[in-house]
Amino acid sequence: MKVCMFHLMPYRDLPADFRQRYRSAFIDPLWFDVADSEKVGQYYNATLDELLYAAQAGLHGVCTNQHHQNVYGFMANPSLMGAVLAKETNGQDVAIIQLGSTLPSTTPPTRIAEEYAMLDCISGGRLVAGFPTGLPPDATISNAVVPVEQRERFREALALVTKAWSAREIFAWNGKHYQLGMVNLWPRPIQQPHPPIWIPGSGISSTAEFVIERDHCFCHLSYYGARNAEQVTDRYWELVARKGRDDNPHRLSFLQLIGVAETDAEAEALYGPHAEYFFHKLHYTPPNYQQIPGCLEYPALVQALHHNPRAAIKAHELKARDFFDRGFVIVGSAKTVREQLVDGMKRLRAGHLLALLHFGSMPTDLCKRNIGLFAREVLPHLAPLWDEYEDRWWPQRLRAKRPAAALAAAAS
Amino acid sequence: MAVSEVRRLRLWQDRIETEVEIAGSGPPLVYLHGPWGLLPDRTFIAQLARANTVYAPRHPGTTRGDPDAVHALNDWLDLIVYHGELLDRLEVEAASFVGHSFGGLVAAEFAASAPNAVRRLVLIDPVGLWRDDLPVRNWMLLSESERRPSLFADPNGGAAKRFFGVPDDAGERIDVLAQAIWAQACTGKFVWPVPDRGLKQRIHRIAASTLVIWGKADRIIDAAYAHEFAKRIAGARVAPIDDAGHLPHLEQADAVQKAVQEFLRR
Numbered sequence: 001m002k003v004c005m006f007h008l009m010p011y012r013d014l015p016a017d018f019r020q021r022y023r024s025a026f027i028d029p030l031w032f033d034v035a036d037s038e039k040v041g042q043y044y045n046a047t048l049d050e051l052l053y054a055a056q057a058g059l060h061g062v063c064t065n066q067h068h069q070n071v072y073g074f075m076a077n078p079s080l081m082g083a084v085l086a087k088e089t090n091g092q093d094v095a096i097i098q099l100g101s102t103l104p105s106t107t108p109p110t111r112i113a114e115e116y117a118m119l120d121c122i123s124g125g126r127l128v129a130g131f132p133t134g135l136p137p138d139a140t141i142s143n144a145v146v147p148v149e150q151r152e153r154f155r156e157a158l159a160l161v162t163k164a165w166s167a168r169e170i171f172a173w174n175g176k177h178y179q180l181g182m183v184n185l186w187p188r189p190i191q192q193p194h195p196p197i198w199i200p201g202s203g204i205s206s207t208a209e210f211v212i213e214r215d216h217c218f219c220h221l222s223y224y225g226a227r228n229a230e231q232v233t234d235r236y237w238e239l240v241a242r243k244g245r246d247d248n249p250h251r252l253s254f255l256q257l258i259g260v261a262e263t264d265a266e267a268e269a270l271y272g273p274h275a276e277y278f279f280h281k282l283h284y285t286p287p288n289y290q291q292i293p294g295c296l297e298y299p300a301l302v303q304a305l306h307h308n309p310r311a312a313i314k315a316h317e318l319k320a321r322d323f324f325d326r327g328f329v330i331v332g333s334a335k336t337v338r339e340q341l342v343d344g345m346k347r348l349r350a351g352h353l354l355a356l357l358h359f360g361s362m363p364t365d366l367c368k369r370n371i372g373l374f375a376r377e378v379l380p381h382l383a384p385l386w387d388e389y390e391d392r393w394w395p396q397r398l399r400a401k402r403p404a405a406a407l408a409a410a411a412s
Numbered sequence: 413m414a415v416s417e418v419r420r421l422r423l424w425q426d427r428i429e430t431e432v433e434i435a436g437s438g439p440p441l442v443y444l445h446g447p448w449g450l451l452p453d454r455t456f457i458a459q460l461a462r463a464n465t466v467y468a469p470r471h472p473g474t475t476r477g478d479p480d481a482v483h484a485l486n487d488w489l490d491l492i493v494y495h496g497e498l499l500d501r502l503e504v505e506a507a508s509f510v511g512h513s514f515g516g517l518v519a520a521e522f523a524a525s526a527p528n529a530v531r532r533l534v535l536i537d538p539v540g541l542w543r544d545d546l547p548v549r550n551w552m553l554l555s556e557s558e559r560r561p562s563l564f565a566d567p568n569g570g571a572a573k574r575f576f577g578v579p580d581d582a583g584e585r586i587d588v589l590a591q592a593i594w595a596q597a598c599t600g601k602f603v604w605p606v607p608d609r610g611l612k613q614r615i616h617r618i619a620a621s622t623l624v625i626w627g628k629a630d631r632i633i634d635a636a637y638a639h640e641f642a643k644r645i646a647g648a649r650v651a652p653i654d655d656a657g658h659l660p661h662l663e664q665a666d667a668v669q670k671a672v673q674e675f676l677r678r
Contacts, residue, residue, distance in 0.1 A: 148474070149601065153590060287556070294552075302586065
């Protein structure tokens with residue numbers, strides 16, 4: 001399997017009384033009351049350093065993402081981060097996973113087609129093209145996308161982008177949401193007709209169906225851990241079977257918060273405060289910013305009113321111990337972590353693990369220590385998983401290779 | 413209201429299925445509902461039906477069985493032309509229009525685009541104009557605790573209780589909630605994120621005699637907007653309503669009804 005480092009690029013020094021001052025991590029926190037541009041400059045640099053460190057340590061890919069107007073993570077343009085990563089990892093056989101730019105928020109979406117093509121060219125064909133629909137507050141509040149049009153725009157934009165990447169002739173696009181008279185994209189991606197396409201979703205909705213129908217990779221970006229994801233992934237694999245697709249595990253990616261230390265006790269002590277910071281301060285969005293009318297299509301809305309498992313989770317009432325015990329965060333010695341991860345990835349049948357090795361207020365030295373231990377003592381046990389399946393959702397040029405550092409670690 | 417008929421129409425090249433509730437007798441009156449759909453509390457339109465034939469259509473997408481109809485109208489122009497088709501199918505040549513909130517904006521826009529099709533116009537706390545010093549609150553983003561005090565002058569009064577009341581039965585409750593949320597999605601499509609679609613450019617075309625009703629305690633769109641509408645519509649009159657928020661026709665039903673009936677009789 002492929003193991004990649006994911007990073008949110010959060011604000012790492014929120015005031016202790018943040019939750020008393022604001023009712024949300026998104027939209028409401030006032031920049032000049034909370035944040036400091038000098039510090040944020042350090043965070044961006046630290047984030048890039050941490051991702052590059054992961055690449056050097058032997059992880060198979062590095063992931064960026066796009067969010068807006070919040071303290072939770074604000075790579076407002078992931079292509080800027082991706083450009084640095086692509087350049088700096090040349091020669092390292094690491095995938096640049098943009099997970100990614102949000103199509104419905106970008107007009108015209110050919111802008112993203114261009115940026116991704118640039119990244120594929122800079123990286124020598126190592127791009128994974130991720131296309132999230134965007135979180136409701138990001139898309140609809142920060143970027144003014146009409147809620148009930150978000151998915152419609154997404155589908156049209158993706159069709160436009162993929163056509164623009166591979167069309168041999170100049171074409172006109174006369175869509176419902178986008179009109180372009182002459183499309184002749186410069187540059188085009190090295191990977192033709194398109195780089196691997198990954199599409200995130202937090203549950204099984206029409207998006208998952210869309211992903212399976214088009215044979216893309218579905219990324220279940222949950223913060224509740226492999227142990228709590230079975231319901232979603234079971235339904236995903238049922239849907240995959242129903243739609244006549246094979247059961248290649250690489251059509252599923254899964255995100256997991258992970259903290260490794262020398263012993264279980266040390267890991268719990270080291271990562272506990274950062275887990276609490278993550279769930280209490282960063283992963284903190286009130287329902288009225290998540291459940292914006294129209295963001296769910298009607299059948300999904302009815303389904304969510306019937307059963308919304310996440311509504312039952314009151315993360316702010318839980319402590320670090322709960323996050324560990326419930327499996328939201330996997331922490332411990334390398335042995336503990338790899339046992340849980342191997343078991344979890346097998347159970348979910350996930351072919352790509354997106355390891356959130358930085359979370360919350362974690363300082364960069366701890367993050368790098370986490371990456372180092374993970375890469376040396378956990379990754380080699382995960383990498384052989386699913387070796388019998390070809391990863392068709394991985395850049396062609398990297399499929400036969402494993403990063404040199406991982407091979408060395410596996411041999412030692 | 414004592415509905416005499418629910419007519420189900422297929423419109424817009426058969427891409428929109430919509431229900432129109434029809435009640436009463438007398439001169440035709442079209443009631444256009446607000447962001448929350450055609451509410452279960454129909455007292456207001458039942459009273460309108462005493463002296464009028466009331467046509468109460470459901471906004472596209474809010475008729476049961478056809479939620480995707482919302483996608484059949486692309487933009488503001490489509491929405492206004494659609495209402496012309498709706499009237500044609502109902503064989504209503506010229507009617508009075510009463511519109512609440514979002515429905516008030518649609519009624520005003522229709523009256524500006526087809527001045528001869530609207531005899532009288534009643535706007536109840538309409539949206540559609542914008543002042544930077546008095547931004548309109550986005551009703552689709554209200555938190556649970558903000559909803560009642562934002563929509564009603566008396567958050568604990570009978571009208572608020574009826575508006576927010578949900579059935580005890582789980583299935584019925586989900587249905588009611590889904591309808592109310594989806595109605596906001598379908599209407600919000602046309603006014604997201606700022607409910608200003610350029611009516612100020614066209615409002616001078618309104619020829620109908622107009623009454624602007626406003627709940628003085630409206631916390632979605634300030635009562636000062638009553639004057640903004642009135643000053644742009646020739647001869648328009650304003651009826652401020654005491655002890656009422658954004659839904660004065662529910663909260664002070666008698667006072668609003670009296671103002672509307674007097675205006676329609678003139």
